[in-house]
Each structure stands twice: as structure tokens, then as C-alpha cells.
Amino acid sequence: MALYSEKVMEHFRNPRNVGVIEDADGVGEVGNAKCGDIMKMYLKINDDEIIEDVKFETFGCGSAIASSSMATELIKGKPVSEAMKLTNAAVAEALDGLPDYKMHCSVLAEEAIKSALDDYYSKNGESANKSGE
Ligand code: FES
Numbered sequence: 001m002a003l004y005s006e007k008v009m010e011h012f013r014n015p016r017n018v019g020v021i022e023d024a025d026g027v028g029e030v031g032n033a034k035c036g037d038i039m040k041m042y043l044k045i046n047d048d049e050i051i052e053d054v055k056f057e058t059f060g061c062g063s064a065i066a067s068s069s070m071a072t073e074l075i076k077g078k079p080v081s082e083a084m085k086l087t088n089a090a091v092a093e094a095l096d097g098l099p100d101y102k103m104h105c106s107v108l109a110e111e112a113i114k115s116a117l118d119d120y121y122s123k124n125g126e127s128a129n130k131s132g133e
Contacts, residue, residue, distance in 0.1 A: 004062075005096035007070075012062040015069035017076070019055040025123065028115025032108055037064050039108045041072075041116040049080045056112070063098055063105035070094050071109035084117055086110060 004012075021042035031038040037060030044053035054076050056068040071091050075083040088106040092098045098106055 003099055007094075007096045008063065008066045008098065011066035011069040011095065015065050017055050017069065017072040018057070020057065021053060021055050024116075026116040026118075026120030028112050028117070028119055030108055030111040030115050032060075032104060035061065035104075037061060037105070037108060039064060039068055039112040041068070041112040043113075043116045043120060045080060045120055051075050051078055051080060051083055060108070061102075061105060063102040064108055066095055067091050067098070067106040067109040068112065071106075071113055075113060080117060080120070083113060086113055 019042075021044050023044075024042035025045040026043040027041065029038065029040040038058070039060060040057045042055045043051055046052050054072045056072055058065050058068045067088075071086065074086060074091065074094060088103065088110040091106040091109050092103060095106075
């Protein structure tokens, strides 16, 4: 079996939702101190708390790029409550798996989205519902 799934390679070569949202409602940036990779997420959230748009910038490895691409696809058009529950395991699964030593790349995607959601909640003065885990 190849080290990386077809899906990982495909999202790495052709990542979805790359870029910046200038008037984002939530922005999150996280990094992994060990590998030095950095991920930034931008969320556009409407009055019904639906994620209308999401973009990312990732300075990192191929798995981090594929993970952020897949993560944005998984939360686009979804309610924030659902995005809050996104786990790195779900991202990795949607990519048909990641090698063990690359799982932390999908963790970065989960953390970036949660960080952007936290930013959104803090700007909107609502308490984040983090108890659903
Ligand atoms: Fe660090 Fe992939 S090696 S995010």
C-alpha cells in the first residue's frame, strides 16, 4: 500500500478553499512547535450561524495541506455547532487515513477550526458550546 492515500495526494495537489477572507467573522491561527508548520483559518458565518465560506492558508507539509483542505470541505455550509464537533480523526478518515506519524497534521486542522470558532464566539459575545464532546 502506498504511504499516502489517493485522497491525500489529490487534496495536496489540488487543495480546496485556499486563500484569505478579508471580512471574516472568525480567524484562527495555530502551529505545531515540533515541525514548525502553521495553519490559518478564516470563517464567514451568517446570522443563522451557518458557515457560508471558509478559507485557509497553510505553511506546512503535504498532509497539513490535505488536512486543512478536507477540513474546510467538511464544515462548509454546516452550522457552527456541527463544525465545533469536527475531530482530527474525522478529517483523517475522510482522507482515507494518514500515516501514524502524520496524524498531528490533522490535529492542526481541528485546532485551527476551533480557534477560528473561538474567535467568532468571542466577537459575538456568545458562549461557545464546547460541552458536546
Ligand atoms: Fe507538522 Fe505535518 S509535519 S503538520
